[in-house]
Amino acid sequence: MAMEACSVSPTTFFTIFSIILSVFIAFSDAQSTVPAIYIFGDSLLDVGNNNYLTVSVAKANFPHNGIDFPTKKATGRFSNGKNSADFLAEKVGLPTSPPYLSLVSKSNKQKGSFVAGVSFASGGAGIFNGTDDEYRQSLPLTKQVGYYAQVCAELQQQLGTQAAQAHLAKSLHVVLIGSNDVFGYLDSSNTQKQYTPDQYVSLMLSTLKQHLQRIHSLGARKFVILGTGPVGCCPARRSKTGDCNELGNSISLKYSDGLKSMMQQLKPALGINYSFFETYSIFRNIVQTPSSYGFNETKAACCGLGYLNAKVPCLPVASYCSNRRDHMFWDLFHPTEATHKILVEHLFEGSAYSFPMNVKKLVSL
Template sequence: MDGKRWWFMVVVVAACWWNGVVGQAQAPAIWVMGDSLVDSGNNNFLNSVAKANYYPYGIDYYRGPSGRFTNSRTFSDLLGDWLGIAAPPPFSDPLSAGNRILGGLNYASAAGGIIDESGQYYGDRFSLNQQVVNFETTLSQLRNMMSPTNLTQLLSNSIVVMVFGSNDYINNYLMPNLYASSRNYNPQAFANLLLNHYARQLQALYSVGLRKFFLAGLGPLGCIPNQLATGQAPAGRCVDTVNQIIGPFNEGLRRLVGQFNDGSHPGAMFVYGNTYGVFGDILNNPARYGFTVRDRACCGLGRNQGQITCLPLLAPCFNRDQFVFWDAFHPTQAANAVLAQRAYSGSTTDAYPINVQQLAQLRL
């Protein structure tokens, strides 16, 4: 570990201690929904091609390959650290029952999108719609375990982390040979389609008692190794057309947060996570965070190590903390740590209108 990376991790640990995070839960539970960026092993139990249950995934994780699409821990794992909450187990694991579900569950599924058809060629996956249905299954279990008053308190004080949208672009809109989306919708219309679906499911989650939501925006997808490998951008540059396509979604999600906070959802708070801005800062100023490689994957093959993603037993780079990207699509744990810290304690530029630390402290 180089000096800058060591110093950054010292600052993170010290900040955790100063904020009383270590050993002190700031919320009773964390419920995680999303895609492979936060999947903790749900796809291990599905008939899916999109799995990360093999080496070198998890090479730096204490449990080894767990189904997480990174070298160690995901954004939601690390955000849970800041909140003092252990990473919740995957919903699909048969052992996720009884007292194990009281601290929350992870419903995220690799290849899952906001709309059901996204990522369909990977096989089974939980879309946003299905993840909400799965949460309602958990809710039925909780009703049998807790009094109505205690359940209301649990739900209203829990943190809901939602990370959706990448597959609706990478494995739908940006694949015109397999999907008609880009022919049927311009970028603004497609973003509106996604946001309408998203809003309906947020309303469903609000209606059953959840009150504190963190909604992550899309990162700069035109900068991931998979997109750089297309050769559609000059060396050292991102694919600007892709970043422009996803712009309306991020702008719309931020507006949606404002609309949901305007009094139409009393007793609730919705937070927009500016993933695009934070990740852009990492890519524009890599040395500030201890990164030396920002344009290729640590594990992968082909141009930018992004044409073929991380294969079983493929040897990854050795200096993983210096890479922004782990594979063709996903960040390293080191990059996830920056994203989590900025979501937790960042300014209104990073998390709007408040950050996750402030969200946890709210008494709604």
């Protein structure tokens, strides 16, 4: 009889669990203006989602990736160490938002994981569906936003509608995407025949706008939006003489400038706060004056083989530089940990590249 009196039905247990979790989240939100970070993007922010895409060839879960990560092991980050997602989390005092696919995998039964934030970023992803065709599989932005909708629904079940909305409104929503769409244009003669660069950029922006509006409709109120860098200056896109691909750069700049203008329009229309980061400008400045940022090499990749170490990706058979700190690029496409750290320093506390405010100001609102 005593045991029967102490037994708790599954329904009652779930109710108690939800109440405790709501109290915990309310306390956490009181301690921090940013309870979580939700990330949308490509390989520049991917912290391991592509590890769970079985047929994808866009992976970084093998050496020499991760050589400078705290564990000294490859994690799925396209970097020698940490990337911008890690450094941004450190800035606001949170753990790195885990890969969404790791949380929903059959082997992970953890509950309440989405409350601490989650990353949907995926190597090879683009604004358009199909930009990942070259890599066979990634999570394009459409799918990432769809997963975010599922996360929001689960948060409402766990916390209740009002608490979930308050939680999402305080959280940062980081978006960095578009480079793969630019590469897609450069690599497709059919696309170039169908669209002028200006028309293509307009389509990128209008499509992204729809995704941002949906993210907002689901509860997001604080956005960190990053433009694309000068993609034509990455090792893989430089000419045989080492020059940047200026068509790629011009498209990237048009997109970034258009994105900056679009965010200015969305702020009053949606009632959001945001920080837009001019990735293009700071990358261009690093390329032009590398020594002022502590770099000696901005053309060649640290890890790879062939001209500029850009003919072969950073595979286990590739060689890599001994001093990763003086290289801007880790592999044929991606920055080193040192570059990521510089970007986040300016993103969070700087003023020259952030509009209308830096992220430090954004989180205080």
